Amino acid sequence: MIKMLSGNEAVARGMWEAGVGVAAAYPGTPSTEILENYARFPNVYAEWASNEKVAVDVAVGAAYAGRRALAAMKHVGVNVAADSFMYAAMTGVEAGLVIVSADDPAMHSSQNEQDNRTFAKFGRVPCLEPSDSQEAKDLTVIAFDLSERFDTPVLLRLTTRICHSQSTVELGERREPAQGGKPFPRNPAKYVMVPGNAIRRHPVIEQRIRAVAAFANTFSYNQVEPGERTLGIISSGVAYQYAKEVFPNASVLKLGMSWPLPERMIRDFAASVDRLIVIEELDPFIEEAVRLMGIPVEGKSIFPLTGELDPYVVRASAVRAGLLPTPVASTGPEAQSGALPGRPPVLCPGCPHRPTFYILNKLKVPVNGDIGCYTLGLIPPLSAIHTCGCMGASIGVAHGAVQAGSPERHVAVIGDSTFFHSGIAPLINVVYNQAPVVTIILDNRITGMTGHQQNPGTGQTLLGKDAPVVELEPLVKACGVTHVKTVPGYDVRSIEQTLKEYIQLDEPSVLIVVEPCALLPEARKRWVPLEVLADKCNGCTLCFRIGCPAILKSEELDEKTQRPKALIDAGLCTGCEVCAQICPRAAITFRPAMEEEPA
Amino acid sequence: MKATFNFLLCGVGGQGTVLASAVLVNVGLAAGFDAKQAEVHGMSQRGGSVSSHVRWGRKVYSPIVELGEADVLLAFEKLEALRNVGALRPGGIALINTQVIEPLTVISGDQTYPDDEAIQAAFTQVTPHVQYVDGERIAGALGNPRAANVVLLGALSALLEEEWLAGSDLDAEAWLKVISERVPPKHVELNRKAFEAGRSAIEK
Incomplete structure (x- = not known):
């Protein structure tokens, strides 16, 4: 069955198919809908944790107890949870553990745009990066398999354009989780990270990530799409889609696992093309690793380090670098329409803040x-x-x-x-x-x-x-x-x-x-729009200072002050009475006056 | 019939662009295309500018419409239409709801709302196909101005048939089926009327 799903809905579906036992998250754009959608499946356990660190600890505890577990958060949530993420990387798990990091390139709703693939490298854990909703579902399921196979947490890295884009998904079957569960492990050498034990675990996780790197060369979501030999592109996540859009004929190495990298595959690919570039959003994460292999590669010298990519940005960058001959139109919307009034987000009408x-x-x-x-x-x-x-x-x-x-x-x-x-x-x-x-x-x-x-x-x-x-x-x-x-x-x-x-x-x-x-x-049931009594309003503008979108300037000017009187947009006003309280001339009605009027 | 379609929908948070783009991407799927849609949630919903991309094609890669490559700009508000004029490809269709929602920057007197001539002039540079529809008035006459987004979808369906989809299986009923699946049962009839009214606004 094929369904149109957002990336977040697809991850939720993948969790259900993978038989997740416990899911925890703290809400954060663009990750929030993952748990909201997962919670709608029958007989699942999902919770809003009080913060992201708690969410990861909850997921870790469930994974120790032998049930597949997932914690989801926005990119900066991983900062909050970093302490827990790092010890979980040390201990490994009894059942699959997946941490979802929903990054926000361009900061549509965030204070920074950090690239959390770095956390995978930092913690010596694999990082999977879907490029559409189908892969968001598939890689969620695979993340649990890899977690169990290599005894490691797996970082599933999404970005806003994956989370909040819809594309088709072929649904799979559910694998029912094992009933009863395993006894909780009494294995302090693995699960108690006192220095004496941690010292022995560190070489284990270094060996683990080398084993995953060897596996990466045969991982089916790392795939060469052969094309013309003149240009080879390595890409991952949504950047792959832009690469295909702008360079339909190039050879592409698409990485479904962006850490650790499949070195043999990359060497073979590099040897098969004349010029090798990496198209990736934010940090030169893949690019630097490829360069460390001693392979000549370009990336951030062509494409921007900041903000999100899109087909226009990729094309314009490629043209500037001489990779594409066709000049692109240089006029953006600003150039064509001039400076327009901004429309920043504002506190809603009736906001109690x-x-x-x-x-x-x-x-x-x-x-x-x-x-x-x-x-x-x-x-x-x-x-x-x-x-x-x-x-x-x-x-x-x-x-x-x-x-x-x-x-x-x-x-x-x-x-x-x-x-x-x-x-x-x-x-x-x-x-x-x-x-x-x-x-x-x-x-x-x-x-x-x-x-x-x-x-x-x-x-x-x-x-x-x-x-x-x-x-x-x-x-x-x-x-x-x-x-x-x-x-x-x-x-x-x-x-x-x-x-x-x-x-x-x-x-x-x-x-x-x-x-x-x-x-x-x-x-909402209590909303009652208020009114400005035009004969009492003298255009003093005090009510404009609360910044309520429901208070407009009337066409009518006060005779004395020659300033516009206030006007309330009945379609927006909720009747919170804040403007009525601060009006010095009692020119704005309170709710009782409005409620008495016949409908 | 045209092989790929790029739509950019824009408006102000709360105007129903999310529903409209969900309908549009599923109409594409119902018509046998591959289809993708991209939008941004979060802060932009607090009365800010919102936009949503929808693409239909044999195989769609990018969920985002390339700047200057939109076949259709569907704008739910006039200032937002102007803000996104650069998204439209030369000769594309601009379908503009005539609603005005003044931003606080205009209400406060710091900036001025562009006049109709400036808006029309900016579009004239790009395309002769500019169509205005008063979605609020049409939906209001049917009993609920909030159905303006569906009025606009009706208008869009008629424009697409006129321009690019003549002879395709994508008739009004296919659109209405997708819409009906996405609105509460008690609003299906209103939305059907709103869709038909939007179609008539173009056809006459």
Whole structure:
């Protein structure tokens, strides 16, 4: 049966066919849909772990216990999980263990575009790279076989264009997992990485990767596609598709396994062509390894090191390097259409994070941000995020700035899911080392940016089961914070009063701002558009300063000020009343006024 | 009949480009082509610009349409149409929904929304085939302006038949079958009407 599947759906299908016993992940674009789709298969176990390191440990434990296991994450999630990834590479497994790294070249939704094939080399583990959805499914299944055959975790490296592209997949049969499972291993020499044991394991894993390299020469997903001898191209992942598009007649060595490399195959291929190039996204990972073999090769001298490739980029680079004669049109869209108004992503209408950033902007304090929708608090006119690096960084960065003698009161802003992910340890650090950091936990009762995933605070699991709610306020108190307050997200006055009080304190404080994301199904049912009373509005523009996409400029000018009056787009307004609260002339209706009107 | 088709869909997060491109890639498959589709999720959904690539052909490699090689630019919003004019190959079809969604940069007064003449002029340099459809008005008259994306798909199906698919098996029913599989059962009838209305907007 043939189906149109995204790469992420195909990985989920491959997991099901491979009989995965335990799957764990933390949501992160572009990886999120892998577990979401896997969880829809019957009788499977999949969970949102509280972070990527936990996800890998969970998968490792399952693989030790003899069940095939997978942990999925975005590329920067592997940084969080790196400690666990590296010990798992040392110990090996009892049943197949696959770590999925979904890289994001071009940073469509990320803080960097690191190339995680490097982690495979770093950990001495194989790296498989599918080039479409069919291979995403097939290589997922094969990754488990290789993991068991070579007693190693396997890194399955995807990129955004694989994860979020759809192409046809021929579905396979499911291999039912063995019933009962094996007894948990009592094998400390292999599974207890104290120095005395680890010293003996290191040569084992060096030998293991050499064995995989020998196998790579016969691996059927490493394939030569013979063509003209003048040009030979080595490629992997989605870059292979661009290579085929731009160089339909060249000889191609396509690598389904990008680490370790099949040296004999590469030598034979290089000897069969006049000029050898590597087309790969981001790092010269394959290129440098080929050059180390002593084989003349070109790659990043032709194709860009940064951003993602596409057929246009590959063609234009090839033309510049004299590989292709045809000049390409030099006019990009910018050249043809001139500078156009940007359309950056913004906090949605009714976003419960908006009042907090409006107040932070008013208070003019330095704000250290974190990863989530609320990072968009940096966009004007709110302009109230001043640093943001990675998951969980906000609180530690604020603490460090204070300890450095920064004279201002530092604020850290972190979401509920991000706090569970990596905010608790730095908050304990603030308490332990005593800095008057004001931490704001923006609790919108969901993991928002990645599209509404459950987390330890929501009372639901990935499989839709009820779960205990980890309450934030008792948790924060247990960390040793004495100044803690929870206020409703749309209560502008309470947020302002509490923050004004907290930035005067000489001790750590935490403000928890709670309101469900306005896009949650239950919240949508409460949407009621508000109205501007044109006779009361004098065009003071204060309501424009909350940066709500639902507040527009009216055509009507105020007679005195000659400034445009405000207008609310009824199709966008959710009735959060934040604008109504800050309007000094009561020119915006509150909900009761709207709800009384006959429909 | 044409052997390969490159479509670029663009709009603003929330306008239904994702559904439209899922329909389009599966219509290609139903018509017997190899087909691929590529899009980007994540931050771009928060009211930002979105685009999606769909390709049909005998064997499709790249899921991304090469810049300047789109046979069809299907734009759900006028500013986004202009932003992506460079995607279109000379002589390609531009099908533009007349909806205007002002970005915050325009609402705040920092930048100005391009006028209709500027948009038309940019497209005239590339192609004579520019077609405007008021998807919101047509879908609104049927009871739900959110079905504008399906109105546009109806218009696209008619344009493709006119230009490149005359005599193929790919009739309206084939499109409607794919659409019906992708919308909730209670909305099937509305979407059928929206699709037909989009076709009439081109045929008349």
